[in-house]
Amino acid sequence: MVDRKIAPNVQTFNILVDALCKEGMAAEAQGVVELMIQRGEEPNVVTYSTLMDGYCLQGRMDEALKVLDLMVASDCAPNVVSYSILINGYCKSKRLDKAMSLFREMRHRGLIPDTVTYNILINGLCLVGRLQNAQELLDGMQAHGHLPNLVTYSTLLKGLCKTQRLEEAIALFQVIKDCKLNPDITTYTILIDGLCKSGKLKAARELFCTLSTKGIHPTVNTCTVMINGLCKEGLLTEADELFKEMEKYGISPNGCTYNITIQGFLQNKEILRAMGYLRQMVERGFCADASTVTMLMRLSDDGLDQSLLETIQKFM
Numbered sequence: 001m002v003d004r005k006i007a008p009n010v011q012t013f014n015i016l017v018d019a020l021c022k023e024g025m026a027a028e029a030q031g032v033v034e035l036m037i038q039r040g041e042e043p044n045v046v047t048y049s050t051l052m053d054g055y056c057l058q059g060r061m062d063e064a065l066k067v068l069d070l071m072v073a074s075d076c077a078p079n080v081v082s083y084s085i086l087i088n089g090y091c092k093s094k095r096l097d098k099a100m101s102l103f104r105e106m107r108h109r110g111l112i113p114d115t116v117t118y119n120i121l122i123n124g125l126c127l128v129g130r131l132q133n134a135q136e137l138l139d140g141m142q143a144h145g146h147l148p149n150l151v152t153y154s155t156l157l158k159g160l161c162k163t164q165r166l167e168e169a170i171a172l173f174q175v176i177k178d179c180k181l182n183p184d185i186t187t188y189t190i191l192i193d194g195l196c197k198s199g200k201l202k203a204a205r206e207l208f209c210t211l212s213t214k215g216i217h218p219t220v221n222t223c224t225v226m227i228n229g230l231c232k233e234g235l236l237t238e239a240d241e242l243f244k245e246m247e248k249y250g251i252s253p254n255g256c257t258y259n260i261t262i263q264g265f266l267q268n269k270e271i272l273r274a275m276g277y278l279r280q281m282v283e284r285g286f287c288a289d290a291s292t293v294t295m296l297m298r299l300s301d302d303g304l305d306q307s308l309l310e311t312i313q314k315f316m
Helices: 010-022 026-038 045-057 061-073 080-092 096-108 115-127 131-143 150-162 166-178 185-197 201-210 220-232 236-248 255-267 271-283 290-300 306-315
Strands: none
Touching: 010 026, 010 045, 026 045, 026 061, 045 061, 045 080, 061 080, 080 096, 080 115, 096 115, 115 131, 115 150, 131 150, 150 166, 150 185, 166 185, 185 201, 185 220, 201 220, 220 236, 220 255, 236 255, 255 271, 255 290
């Protein structure tokens, strides 16, 4: 392009910066930004925001923050997207105090956080178990006239389920329905998983069985969660039937489904049936995960007959 005497413009440079950042080459992308400035092309808010995102994706938050400072020093005003990118990076790095500080800073600059910004922060707070702060942020979001969407509520629902606050989770699920937000399969899967992990299998099973009546199709993740719950309660026949029904309804089990099923059968001392799933898993190109391998290694030390030992060693 340059050889043909065609001068790249800001949009062209932005495409290159974005491509480099997506390939994990944020330092090289910064070199492109510096080249832009040398050639008299002023980087814009998209350029700087893209570069910040590149550093955030690599967890290099100090460099990302320097880009924000450079942006401000260059009289290029950060926008809501710029701050949301940086806040997301700090949330993923579990540096929530810094994320909250940036949230306050953006509002001080007169920028109005949007639903995406709130969702990012609520998710970050839930990830580190700060459910009370997440709830307060949700309240503040509504007080400032922003309506939570299904992602907002599902994020908080996941946090409540993760900490086994099931009564609150069920109440929140009802709020979602009352708001006419129509829970999707992701929302249902979160609650089913929470119920299973809290030993409320009956409620989880009932919720799972209502999906078809609502016209909602379970995903491979939904079925895997349910199989895990059934195995934990020793209901292996039901787990086996659900596994087979997945194929019947056009849902292909993935590596996670196989590993969860194998582990469930091994925990319940159903070694031969577990081996059947192990064979099938390998034939379909999936691998045993660390937990499955550990369980198989323990079995190898338990004095099994030679044929079973050979089978286990073959797949490890």
